[in-house]
Amino acid sequence: MIQNTLNLPTISIDSFTGDPLNRHQWFSFFKATIHNNSGLSDAQKMTYLQNSVTHKARDSISGYSYNGDYYHEAIVELTRKFGKPQHMVAAYLDQLEKWAKPRLDEPNTFVSFSSFLRRLVQTFRLHNFEADLKSSAVLRMARDKLNPKMIIRWNQHTRSQGLLQPNLTHFADWIDSYAEAC
Template sequence: MSNADRDKRCRRGHRSQMTKLTKKAEETVTSNTPLQPSKIDVLKATIATNTSSPTPESTHVSQPPDSSQQTTRKVNLPKLTLTPFSGDILTWQSFKDGFDAAVHNDTSLSGVQKFQYLRAHLRDEAERAIQRLPLTNDHYLQAVDVLTKRYGKPQTIINAYMKALWQLEKPTGTLNSLVTFHDNMEGYIRGLNALGKSDDTFGDLLIPIILEKLPANVRKQISRDKGDDAWTLTSLRESIQREIEADRAGETTIDFELDLTDQPPATAAFLTTTRQKAPKPQHCAFCKKTGHKPTDCTVVTDKTRRLEIVKRDKLCFNCLSGTHRVSDCKSKFKCQVCKRKHHTAICTGETPKHPAATRDDVRTLVSSDVSRNSSCY
């Protein structure tokens, strides 16, 4: 018989005994005959014996499958997985909501146990704020009140979000930095929305701040797509998101074309073999290392130096391949900064004012590349 079956039988037997005792006591009380002292003593002894017998729930926490010894309940508190709070106002609300759900609203825990959990999940400034409060039931609520008054005031949190938006780090021009900027911006704005602040209440203040932090090429691109319509915070956020998605799609396609530059014609046997191989690592044309794209190279960062390497190694100005000239380049992609036909990694960041100027520059660049590489063909 399993432990669960024995516990069920024990509980049913105990309930049956208590039901019989209750019925017998009711009959004795409602009867008109006087109670004899001997019957009263027997009744008291029976009730005391049955009510003092322990139940499985009060004596057992767990029992090994093949052991007849009962395991007593442990005093140690169960482990709680919760990100500690160190005093950052922007993380207070998420910490408090998680702590309330896991600990504060748990009626089975005493004040001292809740206080122990709270202390275990505080760090630095927040920990020092309540370190002198004694570990008692009454002081637990005082500790919660101290923390709430210091970090939980709505206006204090709103000010912290606005300050964080003001101090957002500017993107450096790479896709990763723009994504980080966008994610942080969205997190702060959603935090303000959660506090009841709509975009209309602070959007006009944030628009010039965000536009000023964007790289010049991104700002020009989204302004060109926007036209003459006035910016709203919602439309600005959507435009930045579209720009990120376009850059991701463009870089993925360019990388794919560069990887296939030197590949032989695809056959059924070739495709079967390549599916089983690991992806080809990215190769940087400037530092000759693998693991990153030319646009993300941190070894050779000067655009003039990069251009010298392209000329020295006789690379294609558009895709940085060494197998053809820019005039023979079949890539349909252009510079993501100025839209000319050269690689983004060697762009100086200047945007042409007129389409005609762009075509002339491309012709000049092609002619220069042809003259430099003519001796090699």
């Protein structure tokens, strides 16, 4: 009797709940480690997929069970429901609107705000939402999260840098410099 042994690598894949804020990072990692791995069968890929989704994401593909014949359909379904760029961008804008003001006396709030803005900028660039990055309304929404003293510092920065039309990328870079100093 020939015994077929399978040595799968141990990989820790974060769970995807269906939250559009986490979809890109989760799928990029899943795609690089599982989806594009030619050494794995579709059944193995489906097992990894089913074990890495929870909540709404799991509900959307639970009907496919662990059947590898439906692996590609499950990926299409997850992309259809959770991978639309406009939904990811809208989720980032909603999160920005709800974001609490960073406090000067709590440096970790600037670090968190900086990290969030960096992910927002990267997501907008990735999905070609350049107009939103240049939008004065989006910049104002982010800038208004600052206290008046920091807004003055931002305004001074834009003047000293000669930024006639500052945008969200400029702002995120500037916030990064504060976060690094924390």
